[in-house]
Amino acid sequence: MKPSQHDALHLVEQILSEFRLREEDLKKVMRRMQKEMDRGLKLETHEEASVKMLPTYVRSTPEGSEVGDFLSLDLGGTNFRVMLVKVGDGEEGQWSVTTKHQMYSIPEDAMTGTAEMLFDYISECISDFLDKHQMKHKKLPLGFTFSFPVRHEDIDK
Structure with a gap:
């Protein structure tokens, strides 16, 4: 290694060490x-905390034996993602998780319009996704993630 390369590498290591x-x-x-x-x-x-937190009112969490198809929705920024998650036993008793997803860009009018406009658009995206995967008439457990704070007063409010 040339001396100049060695010096540069040493300098990078010194900076990274910090x-x-x-x-x-x-x-x-x-x-x-x-x-x-x-x-x-x-x-x-809550008011003076540096990390603002809001309770979720989630009553239970997965315990590891769940199998089946699940729908996951993620709304944040300018995109909306719909994901199908298939959980079950794979080959040779191994646990298997497969996913299929699609991203949708949120149009300006849905972002800046009413809540009804936004959720109508979300419904259209879900319908499109389920059509593409021939799952339109299947009941699926669903999780919905918002990438921004939402005040949740109770489990259903």
């Missing part, structure tokens, strides 16, 4: 994040 964190430092960051998320969830500390 960004490397020890495990102890990462654990400190983790504890601080957990503390701020807890503060963000508590009514009495």
Whole structure:
């Protein structure tokens, strides 16, 4: 290696070393994040918390034995994604997860219009996706992710 290349490599390593964190430092960051998320969830500390949190009212989470087809929706920014997730037993008893998805660009009028306009567009996208995958008449569990805060007052409000 030429001296100039060696010097450049050394300089890059020196700069990168400033960004490397020890495990102890990462654990400190983790504890601080957990503390701020807890503060963000508590009514009495929510306003001054550095990480704002809103309760989800989710009553249960997957426990690992779920199988079948699931529909996942992700709305954020200027795109909307519809995904079919197939979970089940694969070959030789191995767990299998396969996905098919499609991205849809959200038109300006749906983004800036009424909630009804946005959800009408979302419904059209879901219908299109289900048509393409011949699943229009199948009942599917559905998860919906919004990439922006939503105040949720209760499980159904």
